[in-house]
Amino acid sequence: MSLYKPETVQCNGETFSIYLTEEELEERIAELGKELSEKYEGQNPIFIGVLNGAYIFLSDLMRSVEIPCEVDFLKLSSYGDEKVSSGEVTDLKDIDADIEGRNVILVEDIVDTGLSMNYLLDKLEKKNPESIATVTLLHKTEATHHEVQLDYVGFKIPTLFVLGYGLDYAQEGRNLAQIYILDEEDQENE
Ligand SMILES: O=P(O)(O)OC[C@H]1O[C@H](OP(=O)(O)OP(=O)(O)O)[C@H](O)[C@@H]1O
Ligand SMILES: Nc1nc2[nH]cnc2c(=O)[nH]1
Secondary structure (H helix, E strand, C coil), rough: CCCCCCEEEEEECCCEEEECCCCHHHHHHHHHHHHHHHHHCCHHHHHHEEECCCCCHHHHHHHCCCCCCCEEEEECCCCCCCCCCCCCEEEECCCCCCCCEEEEEEEEEECCCHHHHHHHHHHHHCCCCCCEEEEEEEEEECCCCCCCCCCEEEEECCCCEEEEECCCEECEECCCCEEECCCCHHHCCC
């Protein structure tokens, strides 16, 4: 059970309000876990989580999957401490597993511009997996301008900055139990 779920959050002087509750997250993640369990029965898929943001989602998603599976992580960064993408992806850690011939499930917390997911798919395809499916908890549909393959999407969300459940603002807020959204007024005033 998670305890850190205030009504509003102040982070770096800006106000965020609840957007997705713990219950809504749990319910949708259970549905995704069920879909993946059915699709990957007998295939021992490997989940690849994208650090840092996806670590909480990946942990809950994997525990809602009821088939044998494995996990590995890679790490990249493109936002730094900002709310907008730098437009460049920095590779910080590669996976250790050999994924040649494996069924890969790539797990992101959020697809915004699509730059990171586009980059990741390119990078992992070069390692000759049998298949790659993508899962993202959140998709900012109207902000995505890079071509991306999205197979499983938790929630489609508007083009507003979000926080919590693994997602940070200048490294803060990852331990919030729910997803919070920047008040639209604050976003418009920037
Ligand atoms: O679709 P995009 O515009 O590329 O944005 C999505 C990326 O942004 C976040 O990573 P970030 O660079 O903030 O690193 P973090 O996960 O360590 O917070 C998130 O985890 C995705 O990887
Ligand atoms: N925390 C956070 N990270 C992001 N990376 C890309 N979009 C977002 C967002 O809205 N919030």
